[in-house]
Amino acid sequence: MMHRTEITAPSMFGIPQVIGLQPDQQEALGELVAQWVSKMPRNIERMLYLDGKNKLKDLRIALPPQLVGQLEIVMGWPEKAVYELANRIVLDRITDVDGASDPFDLNRVLFDNRFDVELPMATASSLAQSCAFMSTTPGGDGDPDALVMFHSALWATGIWDRRRRALKSALLINDTDGLGQPTRMTMFLPAETVVCVKGAGWYVEDAIPHRLGRVPMEVIPFRPTLDRPFGRARVDRRVISLTDRALRAGARLEVHSELFSAMKLILLGASEDTFTDDTGKPVPLWSFYMGRLNTLSKDEDGDVPELEQIKAESPEPHIAVMRQLASEFSGHTGVPLGSLGIATDNPESAQSKTVAREDIVADAEKQQTIMTAVLRRGLENVLMIRDGLSERPDGVLDLQFIWRRPDRPTLAAVADSGAKQVGSIQGLAQTTVGMELLGLRPDQIDRAQSELRRTRAASTLDRLQAARTSTEDIPAAGGG
Known part of the structure; x- marks a missing residue:
């Protein structure tokens, strides 16, 4: 049973007391649940910005209040920040040191786990939320011998062991109810994997021992540091701030376009009778504007009413603000201005395009190195669980991961x-x-x-x- 696809923040979810857990396991579960609950709101916010579902944060200065709720401005810049980089991190093949294309007979187990489809998903998730996770468990009925699954930080978390440079415990939320409350969880420990289920109360449904000697889950971080081993998200605070500012700039431009799309006229010296029909009812202004023939009578002094047109203000100030925000966004994320929808008078040359993408190419190359180390440990877990081993197979450290060039040169x-x-x-x-x-x-x-x-x-x-x-x-x- 898998977790829900809807994103619902758990409301007041406390640490469950699970029948069947040992005291040290209950303590580990409490630490994991507390961390998951604390990180969930921020992870949901990042997902909303990635999906373009973030709301307009109105400053109540320039936008008419009655229009704020009707404007449906969507800014796709956070998505560009994630996928412009994720699309440059592509694994082509896995070989051994001699170039064999099916080392350790891995191809079958990876195919059965849809590895080539789900790895790009995990890459995008790790960029969006700072990290993703890769778990390995023995397969059940109808499953591969070793079940490999990737999880986003929305539904998984872990506690880092700085000495071992690995997770000392990990948690996966398998399923939730309509209020976002977990109803099924899996806790990964160095000696066993424990499945906890909520019925009348929480209890251990299954405990699956393994011989890895470490947690069968690996973290896939983006830009990890010594102080932040789980990495940093591409949808960070600055991306969120720039997106909010760009959203307001887009809303101001939309309102400007609405206000000045119709011709603005001032009629001087006209009486009220001009805008009433024969029955004395007011004539709708839109009907007056769209009439083929409109007549105006002279005033009581015999003067003809004067008609003046108000010239529309240029939208260029709003466009200039949007261009400035795009430049800041490009400088922070490495996404070229052209990819953000900002056109320039002079087309970019091939060399200028290459220079503009140097930062994002460097990030992709670094992330390939990090993911190589993570995937090598992950596949080591796969081999040990599939073959029932307690020690690392010989030659697994020689696995070669061939990545596509992130600079995308021409053929x-x-x-x-x-x-x-x-x-x-x-x-x-x-x-x-x-x-x-x-x-x-x-x-x-x-x-x-x-x-x-x-x-x-x-x-x-x-x-x-x-x-x-x-x-x-x-x-x-x-x-x-």
């Missing part, structure tokens, strides 16, 4: 650079490394290697056949 640039490198070493072009340098995709490399093996096998068979034929044609010694 021509990659091929040109790769050709120069491959040409300097004889035979490199037919190896997996050489093909990677040339920019071939993993599936293209696999097909190329398969065709090369078939070609070599056919060539070897032809040589053997030729040698056999040649031997048969030689007359026996002493024959006459």
Whole structure:
């Protein structure tokens, strides 16, 4: 049973007393629940900004109060901050040190766990909320041998052990009720995984021992530091502040457009009878504006009423404010101005685009290094649980994680650079490394290697056949 998809903050959720837990386990659960409850409001706020559901924070100065509730301005900048970087963190393949594409027979278990689909989701979640989690448990009926699941910080938390540089305990909220109250939780400990369920009271439904010697959950942080091992969110306070300011700027621009979209006129010297019909009822101003022929009578002095037009104010000040906020947002997140919808008079050159993305490319490269270490430990957990091991399998530290280049060079640039490198070493072009340098995709490399093996096998068979034929044609010694 999985947790709910709706995001509802738990209201007054206290630390449950669970029947069946040992005192030290109950203490660990209390620490985990307290941390989850304290972090939930901020995580929900980040998700609302990521989904564009944040409300307009009106300062009650420039916007008409009756319009504030009707304006549905949506600012997608937080989403850009997350996915502009997440889309540059792409895992292409996992190999061993010799380049084998299925080390430890991992492909099947990863396929069964939809690893290639869920890893990008976990990457985006870790960027949005500072971290995500990867858990591994034995599979049940219909599950893979090792069940690998990713969790966002909305539904999981952990306590960090600074000495071991790992989690000393972790908690997963599996399900909640309509009020956001947990009804099912899983606690991960170094020796076992404990499932707690709420009935008339809380009780231990299952305790699953394991032989890892550590918590079977890994944290995937973004920008971790010594003081903040769970990282920092891309949707941070400055992103939230800039989004709020941009939302107000967009609302002011919308109101400005509404106010000045219709022509503004001042009619001087007209009597009230001008705007009444034959029955004495007022004529709606909109009907007067849209009438094909309108007549105005002279006033009592015989003067013709004068009509003056009020010129519309330029929206440029509002646009300038929006451009300034976008520049601040771009400087903080590394997202180029063009990706934020800010057009410039002069199109960006290829070199300027590269320079504009240097910060976000550097962040992506750093995050690839962090995720390599996390995934290596996570896959170590997978192998140990699948095979029932108590020690790390030999060679697991040699797993190679091949990431796509975050700078996204053109195919021509990659091929040109790769050709120069491959040409300097004889035979490199037919190896997996050489093909990677040339920019071939993993599936293209696999097909190329398969065709090369078939070609070599056919060539070897032809040589053997030729040698056999040649031997048969030689007359026996002493024959006459």
